[in-house]
Amino acid sequence: MTTFKRASRALTSKLSAIYTCNFHPVTSLSHFSYTHNASFCSRPRQNSKEGSTIDLNQYPSDNIRNFSIIAHVDHGKSTLADRLLELTGTIRKGHGQPQYLDKLQVERERGITVKAQTATMFHRHKFLGSDTDFLLNLIDTPGHVDFSYEVSRSLAACQGALLVVDAAQGVQAQTVANFYLAFESNLAIIPVINKIDQPTADPDRVKAQLKSMFDLNPSDVLLTSAKTGLGLEQVLPAAIERIPPPPGKSTSPLRMLLLDSYYDEYKGVICHVAIVDGALHKGDKICSAATGQSYEVSDVGIMHPELVATGILLTGQVGYIVSGMRSTKEARVGDTLHHTRTVIQPLPGFKPAKHMVFSGLYPADGSDFEALNHAIERLTCNDASVSVTKESSTALGLGFRNMEHTSFPLFLQCHIFLSTQMEGMVQNPAALPSNPKNRLIACWEPTVLATIIIPSEYVGSVISLCAERRGEQLEYSFIDSQRAFMKYRMPLREIVVDFYNELKSITSGYASFDYEDSEYQASDLLKLDILLNGQPVDAMATIVHKSKAPRVGRELVEKLKKFIDRQMFEIIIQAAIGSKVIARETLSAMRKNVLAKCYGGDVTRKRKLLEKQKEGKKRMKRVGSVDIPQEAFHELLKVS
Numbered sequence: 001m002t003t004f005k006r007a008s009r010a011l012t013s014k015l016s017a018i019y020t021c022n023f024h025p026v027t028s029l030s031h032f033s034y035t036h037n038a039s040f041c042s043r044p045r046q047n048s049k050e051g052s053t054i055d056l057n058q059y060p061s062d063n064i065r066n067f068s069i070i071a072h073v074d075h076g077k078s079t080l081a082d083r084l085l086e087l088t089g090t091i092r093k094g095h096g097q098p099q100y101l102d103k104l105q106v107e108r109e110r111g112i113t114v115k116a117q118t119a120t121m122f123h124r125h126k127f128l129g130s131d132t133d134f135l136l137n138l139i140d141t142p143g144h145v146d147f148s149y150e151v152s153r154s155l156a157a158c159q160g161a162l163l164v165v166d167a168a169q170g171v172q173a174q175t176v177a178n179f180y181l182a183f184e185s186n187l188a189i190i191p192v193i194n195k196i197d198q199p200t201a202d203p204d205r206v207k208a209q210l211k212s213m214f215d216l217n218p219s220d221v222l223l224t225s226a227k228t229g230l231g232l233e234q235v236l237p238a239a240i241e242r243i244p245p246p247p248g249k250s251t252s253p254l255r256m257l258l259l260d261s262y263y264d265e266y267k268g269v270i271c272h273v274a275i276v277d278g279a280l281h282k283g284d285k286i287c288s289a290a291t292g293q294s295y296e297v298s299d300v301g302i303m304h305p306e307l308v309a310t311g312i313l314l315t316g317q318v319g320y321i322v323s324g325m326r327s328t329k330e331a332r333v334g335d336t337l338h339h340t341r342t343v344i345q346p347l348p349g350f351k352p353a354k355h356m357v358f359s360g361l362y363p364a365d366g367s368d369f370e371a372l373n374h375a376i377e378r379l380t381c382n383d384a385s386v387s388v389t390k391e392s393s394t395a396l397g398l399g400f401r402n403m404e405h406t407s408f409p410l411f412l413q414c415h416i417f418l419s420t421q422m423e424g425m426v427q428n429p430a431a432l433p434s435n436p437k438n439r440l441i442a443c444w445e446p447t448v449l450a451t452i453i454i455p456s457e458y459v460g461s462v463i464s465l466c467a468e469r470r471g472e473q474l475e476y477s478f479i480d481s482q483r484a485f486m487k488y489r490m491p492l493r494e495i496v497v498d499f500y501n502e503l504k505s506i507t508s509g510y511a512s513f514d515y516e517d518s519e520y521q522a523s524d525l526l527k528l529d530i531l532l533n534g535q536p537v538d539a540m541a542t543i544v545h546k547s548k549a550p551r552v553g554r555e556l557v558e559k560l561k562k563f564i565d566r567q568m569f570e571i572i573i574q575a576a577i578g579s580k581v582i583a584r585e586t587l588s589a590m591r592k593n594v595l596a597k598c599y600g601g602d603v604t605r606k607r608k609l610l611e612k613q614k615e616g617k618k619r620m621k622r623v624g625s626v627d628i629p630q631e632a633f634h635e636l637l638k639v640s
């Protein structure tokens with residue numbers, strides 16, 4: 001049975017909104033700033049409209065097409081978006097800025113798309129026998145595994161999607177995930193095989209994969225090279241002819257869907273919106289269905305691709321509004337905005353991004369806390385999905401917890417049930433009882449559904465890796481004679497640390513991987529304490545699966561021994577579960593030669609000096625504290 005058919009059956013049980021966690025450090029906080037660069041402003045050409053003279057009244061819904069470009073990472077979405085912007089004269093050809101819509105600094109540095117971006121284009125096309133002007137909204141989405149929540153949000157504003165697949169690599173894990181997101185949103189899907197200029201391109205093989213995986217008709221597939229321009233002229237006509245216009249009613253009261261928001265130093269909060277019904281004019285008073293808060297629209301326009309004021313947005317159009325919101329926290333993604341004094345049925349919106357990974361971030365040098373605080377405030381202003389609480393740790397000083405975009409996933413939330421009849425969600429291992437009286441009697445941990453696509457020769461090693469990570473195989477089939485498709489349920493904690501790197505390394509980089517969050521499952525989880533000279537160090541406690549406790553305990557104490565400097569007294573490093581020590585290392589004391597100046601002679605004097613030294617060491621052990629370098633904490637996080 002094809003994957004497509006299997007998925008069609010499963011459609012009744014809706015996929016939960018994907019919120020993906022940040023497995024790979026992608027950015028430093030200071031890089032999360034928009035870099036609107038004036039030198040790349042659009043300069044309209046033949047097909048485009050001059051910013052100030054754009055009259056959106058010319059574009060009723062029938063002349064509007066809203067579509068996304070979705071694909072696996074690096075299959076050429078952003079390059080294709082660039083070419084389409086050039087083709088419609090929205091940006092100058094050879095504007096010197098590859099991946100124009102990748103505006104974040106991190107996107108430009110890493111060559112990946114993180115935030116979905118929208119651009120409005122104008123294009124004339126012979127439609128139903130006559131030349132017609134169309135308004136096209138193109139939404140470039142991230143393909144990277146960490147950002148698929150952005151994809152699902154973008155699709156809500158679209159009626160169609162270009163599914164781009166690399167002609168040499170073929171269908172990959174995020175191709176599958178993105179296809180289902182689009183398919184479930186009932187979008188018209190236009191398959192595009194890109195990079196056909198590559199010597200290893202095999203479009204026929206990829207067409208066959210699209211047919212067997214998704215039941216997409218080979219004759220509907222467009223063949224393009226976003227690099228050389230080959231085949232690009234078919235893309236916009238196909239979008240206009242195959243994608244339906246937005247379905248909203250222009251005569252109904254205004255309902256607009258809030259898609260995204262960011263903070264601009266000069267304008268304040270800028271919201272990206274899709275007008276589902278009705279029309280919005282500059283000066284209108286609007287209201288949030290979620291909070292009841294009212295605002296006055298001081299600016300409204302389109303992204304062309306920079307902000308161009310139009311004074312109006314009509315049914316089916318996608319654009320921006322400025323309405324005096326003070327922070328992006330007020331701009332709830334998925335909220336319905338409507339005119340004050342009208343009663344409307346709010347749009348379904350999106351499921352809120354689920355907090356799946358809880359992280360801690362502490363500056364190595366405590367005096368940097370204020371700078372970190374400032375950077376985090378800017379980040380939370382720009383990205384409403386990040387929530388933060390300040391925290392003070394005895395070992396690490398002042399810091400933050402509960403961030404979603406940090407580099408070090410520390411603790412995952414798990415659900416516990418105690419013999420004292422207490423029940424709750426736990427994020428911090430320190431909150432788990434070590435005390436046998438408060439015995440943990442049940443524990444549930446979050447899981448993910450992982451999709452893995454690999455060349456057939458790596459099947460054995462990938463199965464071993466997944467088994468070692470406590471994966472349960474749900475599906476195993478072949479896409480074609482060369483590539484296997486596998487689906488696993490895996491505990492989230494097992495893939496957070498290094499799973500993707502290990503998968504890449506055992507498959508020589510050929511594996512592709514995607515995941516979506518799934519339910520909690522009962523699990524034998526234990527709290528593993530780290531003790532230094534018998535004292536538990538809260539910040540080092542961790543939650544481990546029973547089967548892994550001995551290995552993790554051993555690795556942790558060995559790592560700590562390497563990172564803690566020898567001190568004037570012996571340090572005993574232990575890993576323990578409850579009162580049972582499961583691993584131990586001893587860091588011997590630095591021995592000061594107190595007899596160095598004592599030449600020859602008096603044995604009693606020597607003995608006295610040694611006794612005094614022993615006393616001093618005892619005192620230091622008792623009153624002194626063990627210095628633990630920051631690297632030790634960072635290294636501990638890598639042990640899973």
Ligand SMILES: Nc1nc2c(ncn2[C@@H]2O[C@H](COP(=O)(O)OP(=O)(O)OP(=O)(O)O)[C@@H](O)[C@H]2O)c(=O)[nH]1
Nearest residue numbers: 073074075076077078079112113143195225226227
């Ligand atoms: N040979 C060839 N290379 C291409 C083509 N299209 C894109 N590329 C290259 O493929 C790489 C990835 O292109 P992007 O457009 O950044 O891919 P993407 O899908 O947007 O990637 P993410 O935004 O990270 O998901 C870049 O080096 C492009 O120059 C093509 O048609 N032919």
